[in-house]
Amino acid sequence: MDKPLRKDAALRRSAILDAARAVFAEEGIDAPLDRIAERAGVGRATLYRNFPGRTEIALAVLMDDVADLGARFEDADHDEAFIDFLTALSERLVRNTALGGVVRAAPSNELLTPLRAAMRQACAGPIKVSQAAGVIRPDLTSADMRVLSAMLGAGLHQAAPRERNAIARRTLELVIDAVRTRP
Structure with missing residues (x-):
């Protein structure tokens, strides 16, 4: 320890x-x-x-951001908790698109293990609350955050600053649509 x-x-x-x-x-x-x-x-x-080095600093910033998100949504008890979690994550990715490049270029998968574990822990509560309310798909798990966060960040990679917000907004709409329950 x-x-x-x-x-x-x-x-x-x-x-x-x-x-x-x-x-x-x-x-x-x-x-x-x-x-x-x-x-x-x-x-x-x-x-x-x-x-x-640079990678360790960037990963520490990401870990700090994920810890902040986790604390912010730890006691979230409203039906849209997970949707709000995704929105907050998207906003952070837009503010600092450079950090996504570190994840894509990490020299080893092991370096990302703590970040992925922290993300799964941070989103677990909001997922549970939103699933109980019937807002998001019942088959969604915290492990899916690896895919969802990649989707949220992928469109921002090398996007021109003037188009970044529009791309982020549309990507978030599509991701939210993918996690919502179907009527």
Whole structure:
């Protein structure tokens, strides 16, 4: 089990993740890592002590986003909980399309295992609530989030900024239609 970080180390790590999220959103996944360190107010050594490389930083940002989604929908008890979960995920993907490239280009499948597990855990509650209400398909499982998140992000890959919102909106409509129960 990982030892909890000291308060100052946790604050530095959080600052790095916030800076990485902003820099990747503004400049793309290939932005200089020094820009992240500068924006976070830490030195390069601190950045690399926390994250050995670009992929690890990007995956940590994604894990942080998934944890936030999980916390946001943990106690969701309204019928459309899973639809709202998908909408929130889509919004995050639109804000930072660069992060999707990291998942597609991950050097090994094992690197993505914790992210996939976190996503399954984050969506499990909303799926259960929406299935109980008859809003979404009864055969949908949290494991399907691997496909659904790929669908939500795929259309954004290399989309021009001016068309990104329209593509995201249409993709979300199609994904929601795919998970809803049929009359």
